[in-house]
Amino acid sequence: MTKSIKVAFAGNPNVGKTTLLNHIAGTNLSVGNWPGVTVEKREGYLNYKGYDIHFVDLPGIYTLEPLSADEWIACDFLVEEKPDVIVNVIETSNADRDLLLTTELLEFERPMVLAFNMTDEAAKRGIEVDAQHTTELLDIPVVKTNGRNGHGTQDLLDSIIAASEGHRVSKPVTYSERIEKSLGKIEEGSEDGKVEKHTLLKLLSESEVATEQRKELEEFYHGRIANIISDERYAYANGLHAEILKKRITSARDLTDKLDRVLLHPILGFLIFLFIMFLLFKVSFDFSTPLMNWAQNFITGFLAPVVASVLASFGARKWVLGFFSEAIVGGVGFVITFVPLIATIYLALAYLEMSGYMPRIAFLMDRFMHKLGLHGKGIIPLLLGFGCNVPAVMATRTLEYKKDKLLVMTMIPFMSCPARLVVFSFFAIIFFRHPATVIFSLYLLGIVIGLLTALFLKKTAFRGRLSHFVMELPPYRIPRVKTVMKIVWMQVKSFLTRAGTVIFAASVVVWVLLNTPPGLKNQSDSAAAYIGKAITPVFRPIGIKDWRISTSLIPAFLAREIVLSSMGTIYSAEMPQSNAKIEFWHALGSQIEDLGTAMKESVISLFSPSISSLQSENQNQDLRQVIRSSFTAASALSFMIFLLLYTSCLATVAVMAREAGNKFAIGFLGYSLVIAWLVAFVVYHVGSLV
Amino acid sequence: MKSNSHTEQKATPIDSRLKKPLRPKKTLKELQVGDVAQIVEFSNPNDMSKKIEAMGLRRGKQVEVLQRLGRGILVKTNNSRIVITSDLAKNIEVK
Structure with missing residues (x-):
């Protein structure tokens, strides 16, 4: 019997989500080297090892707080459609930025795979990711991919199946004690029993049921709840970044900087x-x-x-x-x-x-x-x-x-x-x-x-x-x-x-x-x-x-x-x-x-x-x-x-x-x-x- | 400009708009090509500033101004390059 899996590709803009999908599903979706090529959700299908895999390529997002129409499409899909597996594509060289979205996606507590893409470019900059260690920390499959030549796509497919089969969700993201305590109280009060962190945080930041907890936290931290939560997320993402990425010092100027000096010169x-x-x-x-x-x-x-x-x-x-x-x-x-x-x-x-x-x-x-x-x-x-x-x-x-x-x-x-x-x-x-x-x-x-x-x-x-x-x-x-x-x-x-x-x-x-x-x-x-x-x-x-x-x-x-x-x-x-x-x-x-x-x-x-x-x-x-x-x-x-x-x-x-x-x-x-x-x-x- | 100017003023955005800061704060808007600075704070947090932070221009990050054209400022932080217009850059306090 074939089993179908719905997989969403999510990640920051221009990290190579569509290019990877083209490699995997043999699609011909248009790609380009600029943020915003994909502005609607696009699909690909693959039958692999007896699984019917339905891929959904989403527009790039920096956070789950959308502003533009393409960002809304991606966020709505992740929140409403609940894909079986989320593949979070990360541009390895920019992992410090990308891991914020990763943190937010982890809050969904759904099966997830991390794909560190463009590892070749990162290696040139002396940046390397420790995949093994990341898996240990987060308890989710982590693969290294290269969209240019398709390296790692086989691993990615196997990881998607492993993630969906094992129903393995990541270790829950934990924030500071005070926040966790408040979230615990909100969860206790909920009738649904177990509630994923994404929803709990949403309740904490805007729902009536959490008014008390919100006030308490805002008083303690002297700030607005939205800022408190985002600070927590950044702290988590930074911690993760420090743990899993190794960086050798290389010369700071790369080819892009040199070219930009000329190509973006005010007159020239x-x-x-x-x-x-x-x-x-x-x-x-x-x-x-x-x-x-x-x-x-x-x-x-x-x-x-x-x-x-x-x-x-x-x-x-x-x-x-x-x-x-x-x-x-x-x-x-x-x-x-x-x-x-x-x-x-x-x-x-x-x-x-x-x-x-x-x-x-x-x-x-x-x-x-x-x-x-x-x-x-x-x-x-x-x-x-x-x-x-x-x-x-x-x-x-x-x-x-x-x-x-x-x-x-x-x-x-x-x-x-x-x-x-x-x-x-x-x-x-x-x-x-x-x-x-x-x-x-x-x-x-x-x-x-x-x-x-x-x-x-x-x-x-x-x-x-x-x-x-x-x-x-x-x-x-x-x-x-x-x-x-x-x-x-x-x-x-x-x-x-x-x-x-x-x-x-x-x-x-x-x-x-x-x-x-x-x-x-x-x-x-x-x-x-x-x-x-x-x-x-x-x-x-x-x-x-x-x-x-x-x-x-x-x-x-x-x-x-x-x-x-x-x-x-x-x-x-x-x-x-x-x-x-x-x-x-x-x-x-x-x-x-x-x-x-x-x-x-x-x-x-x-x-x-x-x-x-x-x-x-x-x-x-x-x-x-x-x-x-x-x-x-x-x-x-x-x-x-x-x-x-x-x-x-x-x-x-x-x-x-x-x-x-x-x-x-x-x-x-x-x-x-x-x-x-x-x-x-x-x-x-x-x-x-x- | 001293870096402690912001620690003294842990004011909410409303307050900072009401009273003029005692010492003028330096913002990203004022940086020249080649300047390197560290982001201290967003003086007027809103949806857009959240996006800017998520794009990598966030507190504590070191930025370098690569180019300025008209109202656009090209900054580099780690490995990403971001163009930001001066009316957004003026809300980003740097030291």
Whole structure:
């Protein structure tokens, strides 16, 4: 018979709980080197030695007295759900801090395992934990783990089972005699018999039944009960620390201190920050462009004709071939060619997240942000927004004050995500001589509109004093290539999944509407055209006069890339079908050869000082030619601005509704539409004059 | 500044707000880059100060100021580095 065990991973922020869980349960939960990556409880399952183990990864907490939303989630789970085993993950180098939470967790008097993590880093600092002695003192299993390579995870699993099987609870935490006596009295008075220490202390600090004991203690210690209890806990944690950790004196300055001298230098640090941002932008473009060109050519020039000729040889009907070339190749295939761009931008962002630099940007930028009345810690969700707005909105949970949280949330959707970049990179190349500059300006415009929105709200709805903050900076760590690759793969996989599901579905719907009623001669009589023409009056003032574009904008609310897949579907129906026969093996050979050239170009372009690669563009000319006929430079720009500013992403609206309420989300969506339209309007009219 | 300034005044937070301390106390806010000091007390205990203590900035700990940028102060205690804004740092008395 299998037995199920519910295990909670608890510990201070950024001690490696999620990384350990990924090793143990084979999960792919996102990780990073900064406090606050995990903001919700996340789960993993494992069948091990006949046990069904259900792991729950909790957001990091410093104490069981929560302030921010993510901390509440962790504390509530530990108190209410009563996990069978608590795994308390401790960063060995910071054990003096972490042991306070350990003390509080021990008060639950539940089966518990201590996992001393990052023992390798600690060893370099001359810090070593005596696991054997800790077990003797606390009577619970203690293991040493290393999240980087997974060492010790086997021990951890065995300890979890031992802890749950033996129902072994730790030796009770004992505080000073006077407190213990008071707690004893409270327990005597309780009807439930044995009460765990966590509850007793809670009763002592706030319940009516303990008024007498509380008064007695407060008089004796000349202090408030909350302080008396916390002093006791600190004393216990310090005692434990002195007993179980050995420290050799090593040289005080480590690599992080040395790097911070430069990277957090008031002037130099800021310049380096700008340079790093430029580099991020450059790498994302230059590295991916040759590969994207290859991918486009591979799909339209090789894969599509090959599959089409196979279909034709099976005697497929004309509409099947049409569906294939328009909805599949034109729509989904077109979007898939942007995979290299998606992969490189996430690669760059993964390094930013894993190295430990990201929270430092918050520290660097708070200097400017706080002058505008904004919170420096809010930079982290904004930076995450460049990766994807959805987790960015979730990340606002780490902010302690609701006002800050909402303020940051109203800025996030203006941070341009890779889905938008995909659209920009396509349009900017067609219409502008310096596409990189245009795209960069669009990113800046998003940031400026976000700032203005926040400033406006700060002066009206969210008035009040600027809140203070406290934030931990992690040590710099060199990201493991394997971990980074896994992050990139997860993102590419999710992009491909989107292409295969929602983008595919949207392409099919657009294609069907385009061919409704059946047997149409002229596309502009189709249902799709009818719908597009109906909403064109709204977009005409911002320069979008073509029904083919307004039609594409409707399904784009699901996800922004759909604007491209829809256009691809619509426009490829208009393009002449190429019936050129291709010689399979010869074509395959030259495709492979081209891939080699593209990779070489990608690497070489990294060494040029400016962003250059977007400028030499000649692939997929057909579609570009057709699209060129529907836009002018001004209307293309206005179109991109509209798509940048309006929250055209169902997932973002949904997550905002979950985190801040329906009213807020819908209200913001309306606001973003208005602002997008207005800015596009101005840009279009000014642009048309130039 | 003498270290006994705080032992003489075991005042509750309300009292310390009412009467001005006889000798000015030095706070974390006033430390310069490179200064090393020891945390003596939190002058205005609240939920936030509890969190700060739990993060490792607690009584008796030695802290070193690594950098100051605007209102942010980067301090190091043992192996952790913490950024704290000056309006929180002014409530942390040091010697």
